[in-house]
Amino acid sequence: DGGITQSPKYLFRKEGQNVTLSCEQNLNHDAMYWYRQDPGQGLRLIYYSQIVNDFQKGDIAEGYSVSREKKESFPLTVTSAQKNPTAFYLCASSMGPVRVTTNYGYTFGSGTRLTVV
Amino acid sequence: GQQVMQIPQYQHVQEGEDFTTYCNSSTTLSNIQWYKQRPGGHPVFLIQLVKSGEVKKQKRLTFQFGEAKKNSSLHITATQTTDVGTYFCAPGTASKLTFGTGTRLQVTL
Numbered sequence: 001d002g003g004i005t006q007s008p009k010y011l012f013r014k015e016g017q018n019v020t021l022s023c024e025q026n027l028n029h030d031a032m033y034w035y036r037q038d039p040g041q042g043l044r045l046i047y048y049s050q051i052v053n054d055f056q057k058g059d060i061a062e063g064y065s066v067s068r069e070k071k072e073s074f075p076l077t078v079t080s081a082q083k084n085p086t087a088f089y090l091c092a093s094s095m096g097p098v099r100v101t102t103n104y105g106y107t108f109g110s111g112t113r114l115t116v117v
Numbered sequence: 118g119q120q121v122m123q124i125p126q127y128q129h130v131q132e133g134e135d136f137t138t139y140c141n142s143s144t145t146l147s148n149i150q151w152y153k154q155r156p157g158g159h160p161v162f163l164i165q166l167v168k169s170g171e172v173k174k175q176k177r178l179t180f181q182f183g184e185a186k187k188n189s190s191l192h193i194t195a196t197q198t199t200d201v202g203t204y205f206c207a208p209g210t211a212s213k214l215t216f217g218t219g220t221r222l223q224v225t226l
Contacts, residue, residue, distance in 0.1 A: 033213065042205060043160070043216040050212060058213070090159055105150045105162030105207075106214065 002027045006091050006109035013078070013085065013116050021076045021112045023091035030096045032074035033106065036060060037088040046089075049074055050096070078114065086116050121208055123217040130224055136193045138220035140206035148209055149189045151180060154219070155202040163191075196224045 004025040013019045025032065031050050035043040045058030049068040063082025068074055074093075078085045092106040121142045130136050140149065148167040152160040164173055166182035166189060173180045179192040193200055203221045207214040 031212075035216070040221075042218040045213060045215070048213050056212075059215075092160075103165050105152070105165060106160070108159040108161070111159050 004091055004093055004107055004109035006089075006112050008112060009110065011112055011114045013114060015116055016080045018077055018079050019085075019114065021078065021089055021091075021114070023074045023076065023109060024072055025074075025093045025107075025109075026072060027093055027107060028071075029093035029107070030071070031094045032068070033092045033094075034058075034064075034066065034074070034076045035090045035092065037090060037111075043090065046076065085114055088113050121206060121215070121217040123206060123220050125220055126218065127221045128223070130196050130222070132198060132224055132226050133195050136196050136200070136222055138191050138204050138206075138222075140189045140191075140208075140217055142187045142208060145186050146189075146208040147186075149182060150207045150209060150214060151189075151191055152205045152207060152216075153202050154205065158202075160205060160216075193222075196222070198224050198226065200224055 007022045033048040034046040036046055037043050044060050046060055046064050047055055047058055047066040049055035052068055052071050055066050055068050063079055065077045089112045091109045094106045121140050123140050150165045151163040153163055154160045164180050169186050170184045171182040177194045181190045201224050203219040205219045206217045
């Protein structure tokens with residue numbers, strides 16, 4: 001079955017350490033996204049990528065970095081510069097730009113819960 | 118990104134009652150999507166609205182896009198316990214979606 005796989009499901013990090021969250025999709029989607037969700041909050045966009053080898057900052061990119069070397073993969077690195085990294089991280093993908101002639105949305109992975117200890 | 122307000126933040130209903138969540142924007146939206154997130158889960162796409170005054174139905178769910186394309190609503194008729202979760206509206210540009218704050222729905226027997 002096609003879908004998005006995020007790993008690990010739970011991740012614990014010590015303060016001052018960088019950590020990389022994995023996101024892999026086999027949907028042949030061009031666009032991929034990273035969102036952060038804090039308890040009881042909505043989703044905030046960290047980074048997004050419309051095509052391979054290109055990505056843009058979202059609303060809260062500080063303290064994060066990404067790469068898009070392959071169409072299927074969009075890993076997110078949470079660096080030590082991120083002051084409050086404890087959150088639920090969601091990766092998503094879509095066929096491409098939102099088009100008014102279609103009715104498809106984003107497909108989300110199951111998420112990674114990151115806790116700084 | 119485009120800013121939207123969702124109200125209410127939380128609603129608790131008894132099974133069988135109706136439920137409505139509203140999404141309001143100060144600017145005109147080109148399109149809006151709706152998602153449902155079950156407790157502990159991830160958002161799942163429900164529908165996309167693009168036309169002024171558009172109304173779409175999915176079984177007990179009715180989605181509306183305002184005439185001015187500045188607001189949208191999701192109405193659930195005769196709620197069931199399976200409707201529990203947080204409902205998000207998400208207006209979009211061609212390149213990305215901005216999610217609202219969500220409305221958390223609790224349904225009890």
